[in-house]
Amino acid sequence: MSRPWNTVIAFVLGFAACALIVRWMGYQPPSSSKQLVLATLDAPVRQMGSVPGADAIAEACARIEPAVVNIDTFMRPRRSLRLEDFFGPEEAMRGSGSGVIISSDGYIITNHHVVRGADEIVVSLADGRRYLGKPVGADEQSDIAVIKVNARGLPTAELGDSDKLRVGEWAIAVGNPLGLGSTVTVGVISALNRRKLLVDNGRYLEIAIQTDAAINQGNSGGALANIYGQLIGINTAIAAPPGGGSIGIGFAIPVNHVKKVVRDILVQGGTVKRARPWLGFYFDAVRPSLMKRVGLPDLNGVVVDQVVPGSPADRAGLRADDVIRAFGDRPVRSTQDLLEEIMKRQPGDRVHIKVWRGGKQITLSVTVGTSPDVIQ
Template sequence: MEATKRKKALGLFLLVVVVSAATNLTTNYFAGKHQKDGFDRELQYPTAYAKFSDVKSGLETDFTLAAELTVHSVVHVKTQSKAKMAFSQDPFFEFFFGRPQYNQEPPVVEGSGSGVIISNDGYIVTNNHVIEGSSKIEVTLNDKRTFEAKVIGADPNTDLALLKIDAENLPIIPFGNSDSLKVGEWVLAVGNPFNLNSTVTAGIVSAKARNINIINSKMRIESFIQTDAAVNPGNSGGALVNTRGELVGINTAIASQTGSFAGYAFAIPVSIVKKVVSDLRQYGVVQRAVLGVEIADITAQLAKEKDLKTLEGAYVANVNAGSAAEKAGIKEGDVIVNVNGVAVKSVSELQEQIGRYRPGDKISITVIRKNNELKFNNVELKNSQGSASIVSSDKVDVQQLLGATFKELNNKLKKDLDLDYGVQITSLTKGKLMQQGVKVGYIILKINNQTIRSVDDIQSAVTAALNSEDKVLFIAGVYPNGRITYYAINLEE
């Protein structure tokens, strides 16, 4: 009986072996046939995959060195400003009942962000939105030392600001090359989210040259690095570094419906940061080069309408009269595809490339015109005023232009009006302010949304306006009697 069972089991086993062998032979036959005649025959893998033929799976990535190199150079930026008390501005109400009196002190609003030390003697780069409107800025280093910071300059068009603290021998993060970043490359975000000092998170570069329309300016430059490294409130102004510990971006924004990290963050590439910081330090105002074209990204619909054979580049919708582009020979309908040997595939990439240069710089531009490639050499860029000269803040005579003299507020007036800053008009002559009805004693608080603490701030705001397209000053201020008044000054008239 036992012998019979063993024979049946052995027979079943042999049957399974035979069937498996037959199945394997049949599968190999048809697989080989399909490889010769089917889908696999048409697949062509990129030659770059050959680089990974000998790479072991699960290659270990170590971020400890990059973190150690950078964490001591990222600072905590704390700001203070006073909340504005809301009260009636109805002139009839005030005529009959008087201006409401408030005895209580307005609450102090505190904000925080991050900054990156870029020089041993205390220059720090951060976001403009971190320090905008603040009356006091305090910087805390990673070793817990605290300094009061001074604003050297700010650029709302790129959302960058340059601070200075009185310190020496500070650790810095060297500038890297954001152009060489590749999608999929590891990066670290270093900052102070939720007031937590020295926080490091890791992620990859998800995309480059992103335009997300968060900067409210006609001359904005948005060409963000997108990453999935966790960035939260307080990270703004912090460092985005590569695995070598080099600065490749300044963390600026997150894509979120809740205000906290939800998967994607955006950083200003260091190629833009270097230019803006250098200009603010050297000239006190950013030198913005202008090509003088109206441009658009190329969509499938636009390509069909204009009979374009490419979807990459920046389409020239209009060329401004007297501009650098017109002088060079660029025409409406051209597609700009290259600047100084660097390919541009979108409007944001073109803006980033032009934003690296100053008025007077000469560059080469390649365009596609009627499916033919044309190259224009020695294209001399201009400023927004149509000149190729560098504009320095000390070249603008603000007193003569506006027809006024100014002084900073004394402590008594600050206390009486409950102000932290402002510049008062002490005298007026025939000029733009008098033409708009401004009176002596008026206290300027903001110009074009830039906080005015000193006469130098007025100088900077006017110079920036002269270099903008609109050339208009939107002034917010208050008279000594408490009446808040706004003026618009056209600098071109």
């Protein structure tokens, strides 16, 4: 065979081999490639197998979300005696928040600061139904309020047990952030038994659950639920930078505390003034310098900074620089320990306090008093 024919045959065979290689690598002509994409778009979705726990959060949301409502408030402007105010535009001030239905006939828990001063309250359910809300009562210090709508057969939240919570458990926040409507965010329980948290305008939270589930403006009064869809807290406040927004530090009032407050509101009605335990002294953690100065054997305890004159602590003989080492039967190692023990007491209870003073330990007896209206 002549050399030109050898060259032609080699070229043809090489081209065919290249074509086979390209085909084998998945190349399609443009028209075939488009058809392949269209076929992919129309292909049936492969059904995934069941993964244990994969739907737990969705199932919890399905239980709690229908019982969480959006609350819109309207406050009529207060006219002054200035002439221009009589002829200027009259626009109602609006606010928004959330609430949780606790009875099928329309009792709803929310935060006091959500409905405070409202002339009109509009409650919107997750299914679109809307009702006028009427205030039943509130506890300003606890920041809990109860409102009522005239309805029957409403979905309700199942109440959980916040005393059994553990750090690291799932936490599901449901509410109306920024007025967007029902929204779910998920995180964990970050901490328990946060005490005396200053939130705004001198207002303290007596006790709170900390969570990193995103909570924003409008979530106030909404639900914090566990993985079973049970209500474990009422979302109330966040720690936020100057510009606002969630940074993963939110606080909810534990449902067990909410139960006590709501019971008082329903029994007493109106604005509730609950008797709170009070001893009347300021305190802080023990520092190494104090430990050396007073001869403490370790850093455990709480130092008394100041005693309010005439208070139960003053009458019991407590002094500044005393170090409280035990309250009742419980050793006191931190300010948190002492706060928890004080909050367990009722006005009138008598408690023995072990105090380090003058290089030795003494025992004082104090009768718990009732907290005045101002925060100590």
